[in-house]
Amino acid sequence: MKPTASAVRAQAAKTAPFQVPLHRHHLSESDFDALAAGIADRAVINRLRQAEGSYRRLALRVVLDLLRRDPTARGPLRSPDAAWDLLVAAESKAPVKIAGLIACPQVGAWAAHMLRRLYEEVHDDTPLWVDAGHLHALAASAAIQAGIEASVPVPMRRGAVHLPMLGHALLPMREQWDVAWIHIATRLSEPKRVSPDPATSGSSTELAEIIGAKGSVTVPAPSQLGPRTTGNSGSWWPHSSVRVVSQGASLSIGLEDADPYRLAGRTTAPAPLRSADIGRWESALGAAWELLVDGHPSVARELSALTTALAPLPRAAPFRPRSASTGDAFGSAMISEPDDPTQLASTLVHELAHFKLGGILHLFDLTDPSWTRLGYAPWRDDPRPIRGILHGIYAFFHVTAFWRRQRALTTAGEAMLAHFEFAFWRGQTRQTARLLRASAGLTDLGRRFLDGVLVSLEPWCSEPVPFQVAELSQLMVRDHQALWRAHHLQPAAALVTELAAAWADGRAASRAAIEAAGPESLVPEPAVRDLDGRACLARLWLLDRDRFRRVAGAGPAREVAGTVAADCALVSGDRAAARQLYLSELADAPEKISAWVGLGLTRPKYQALVARPDLALAVSSTVAATTGRRPSPAALAAWLTPALVTARHAEPAADESGPPAGWSPGSAEPGGGWCLAR
Amino acid sequence: MDTGQNIESTLADLTGLDLDGVRGSQDELLTDAIRRMVSLVHSPDHRFGDSERRRLD
Numbered sequence: 001m002k003p004t005a006s007a008v009r010a011q012a013a014k015t016a017p018f019q020v021p022l023h024r025h026h027l028s029e030s031d032f033d034a035l036a037a038g039i040a041d042r043a044v045i046n047r048l049r050q051a052e053g054s055y056r057r058l059a060l061r062v063v064l065d066l067l068r069r070d071p072t073a074r075g076p077l078r079s080p081d082a083a084w085d086l087l088v089a090a091e092s093k094a095p096v097k098i099a100g101l102i103a104c105p106q107v108g109a110w111a112a113h114m115l116r117r118l119y120e121e122v123h124d125d126t127p128l129w130v131d132a133g134h135l136h137a138l139a140a141s142a143a144i145q146a147g148i149e150a151s152v153p154v155p156m157r158r159g160a161v162h163l164p165m166l167g168h169a170l171l172p173m174r175e176q177w178d179v180a181w182i183h184i185a186t187r188l189s190e191p192k193r194v195s196p197d198p199a200t201s202g203s204s205t206e207l208a209e210i211i212g213a214k215g216s217v218t219v220p221a222p223s224q225l226g227p228r229t230t231g232n233s234g235s236w237w238p239h240s241s242v243r244v245v246s247q248g249a250s251l252s253i254g255l256e257d258a259d260p261y262r263l264a265g266r267t268t269a270p271a272p273l274r275s276a277d278i279g280r281w282e283s284a285l286g287a288a289w290e291l292l293v294d295g296h297p298s299v300a301r302e303l304s305a306l307t308t309a310l311a312p313l314p315r316a317a318p319f320r321p322r323s324a325s326t327g328d329a330f331g332s333a334m335i336s337e338p339d340d341p342t343q344l345a346s347t348l349v350h351e352l353a354h355f356k357l358g359g360i361l362h363l364f365d366l367t368d369p370s371w372t373r374l375g376y377a378p379w380r381d382d383p384r385p386i387r388g389i390l391h392g393i394y395a396f397f398h399v400t401a402f403w404r405r406q407r408a409l410t411t412a413g414e415a416m417l418a419h420f421e422f423a424f425w426r427g428q429t430r431q432t433a434r435l436l437r438a439s440a441g442l443t444d445l446g447r448r449f450l451d452g453v454l455v456s457l458e459p460w461c462s463e464p465v466p467f468q469v470a471e472l473s474q475l476m477v478r479d480h481q482a483l484w485r486a487h488h489l490q491p492a493a494a495l496v497t498e499l500a501a502a503w504a505d506g507r508a509a510s511r512a513a514i515e516a517a518g519p520e521s522l523v524p525e526p527a528v529r530d531l532d533g534r535a536c537l538a539r540l541w542l543l544d545r546d547r548f549r550r551v552a553g554a555g556p557a558r559e560v561a562g563t564v565a566a567d568c569a570l571v572s573g574d575r576a577a578a579r580q581l582y583l584s585e586l587a588d589a590p591e592k593i594s595a596w597v598g599l600g601l602t603r604p605k606y607q608a609l610v611a612r613p614d615l616a617l618a619v620s621s622t623v624a625a626t627t628g629r630r631p632s633p634a635a636l637a638a639w640l641t642p643a644l645v646t647a648r649h650a651e652p653a654a655d656e657s658g659p660p661a662g663w664s665p666g667s668a669e670p671g672g673g674w675c676l677a678r
Numbered sequence: 679m680d681t682g683q684n685i686e687s688t689l690a691d692l693t694g695l696d697l698d699g700v701r702g703s704q705d706e707l708l709t710d711a712i713r714r715m716v717s718l719v720h721s722p723d724h725r726f727g728d729s730e731r732r733r734l735d
Contacts, residue, residue, distance in 0.1 A: 022707040023691045026684040054692040057700045058711055064701060065712075081701075088698045095696075115719045363687040369717065445685065 025051045025363055035360060036452025038398060045305050048359040052330045055362045056102055059111035066118040067132055075129020076179050077153050083139040086150060090142035097145045101165050105309045105332030109261040110134050112328035126267055130155040130177050140182045141166050144208050144219065149184055156180040157260060160270050161210050167238040168258040168270050171212035184208040237272045244286040246293040249300055254309040255281060262311040263334060264326045273312065281312060287341035288348060295409045296402060299349055306331055306355045318559055319536040323347045327358030346402055353398035357391055366390060366446035373441065374522060376484055378428035381531045383488055383524050386441040393433045397453050400425040404460055416542040419465045423473040426460050475601055476535040478610050482597040483531040486613035489520040500622035503631060509643035520614060533563040538571040566598055575602040586633050599633055608640035616640055688714045
């Protein structure tokens, strides 16, 4: 069909150069440094949020450009420009509401998903038109919120129609991927007869009707959005949100249980929260918010300004809360139902740091995008890219600050746990920041950013913590490093062969051979999980002795997956018992890595099992293969340790959480070794 | 060292544009910003870091 003259003019107007000259976002050096050091004021945080508004609009523009070029993306729906026209109309009528809608984190997640999909960087089984058609759902939501009459076809996913920030409808399904129509017939500006009882409120409060092939449902006006409503074979589930207040400060958070793009990296079906679920989250957030406002007021202010949504996840194992966020969905995090308010507060602080750094990374390049090396991150079980390591440093810098303050706000076991978390994370974070600071994978601005982090972090590392806690945290630092090394690094084959031959011949292990050997190779073992088992038990030991004893008595694996009785003995300070238990375990399972490392943690003369468990395990296996006799782990450790430890350091200093100092190869080597290995 | 200078981003400030302006703009700064965004989409590090099973870090 030939386009009409008016349509041609309208299209030309849409694509004509816009004459308003643009400027670039910028930050002063002092504001950038303040953000890095975690001491940014409200104005800087607001500027970060404004910049994110630009980033979101830019992402939507790029998606529109790409959709225009791809006719297959339209499917049975209207053109992307038709959706954009409706958004423009809604914005002109209700600019503040539409700005809020576009700033919704899940809109950013959708836009990023579309970009990756349209550039074929990700694959999704969902038809392209269904994903692309979310733009129409966004426009329909905007029209409803602005009170604009319209009829809009939108994608229906397995019977679900989602309208961002409003809610979702569930309708009888004709086909897995289908079209539903949204008829918006009632203007918000018209007076409404609103009944307190939704059952008797009648059609005057209906805002829109969603019609599928086999059923329909009405969308009630905002004043009626509270309760779930049902229609002709369909149901409407309003968007849930909670608002908590403490000392006059408030935190408003949407509970994202239905948006298809609420979980990073994949589209997800609705999982509507029940009233009891919402109540529990409101209670947990209220208690965490009170704790933050009372004890961490500056963090609370930042949280209130930047955090807008939360995608609830099921409760996780004790001391292993799950949380995640992406730079795409600025202001939103996936968080498991917490064990207690302090854990949730800590998680919120962690995710807040990700939000801030995500925003900074949208503005500036802190890492070299072409840098592909992976390296050790103390908070992860798997080798990480440089960008992830940077994110982790910033997040755990904030977590360290949280626990530093928390130490003074709690007593007894909770205070001991706070000391442990502070001691554990300050050293891990500082060490990782120092290593990354020396990496060639950072830009100059990235190095400046880490300098800002270290300016705040360095002085904390000399603050006193109870000796017992410092010792335990250091033990757990070494534990994680050793387990990571054993799982992901492989020693040079020639060195293994030489040491195995020396063992078989009854010769001493050669320090010169170890020092002359090439670097270990990074061979990631993707399935590795839960390298923090002993650290979880250590936390329990410090927090609640009675509960710890119950857990130990019942078998610790029931509470902390992957742990054994020997681990309980180790973290509670009974190293002799732990040693015997680890040796018994190794008699039954000679290659069990956690037992090798655990044994190494029981005694200085076994330290080779902590410093180079990869090497000890490889030598043990090679000797077994070549001689038919597996060496005793204790004897092998005692044989290998003198060749690894230098005369200068027998053990790392107790307050230095980081890779063991004084060990020969494999210690922290900036830009190489296991910091950012290939 | 703080020299009192601004650190300029490649991100164009679109906060003054309405959605029609965002759609129609062909400003060079916007083009630059789009170029950077697209390069980030293609960056393996960006993909890896932003689509994680557990955490961003």
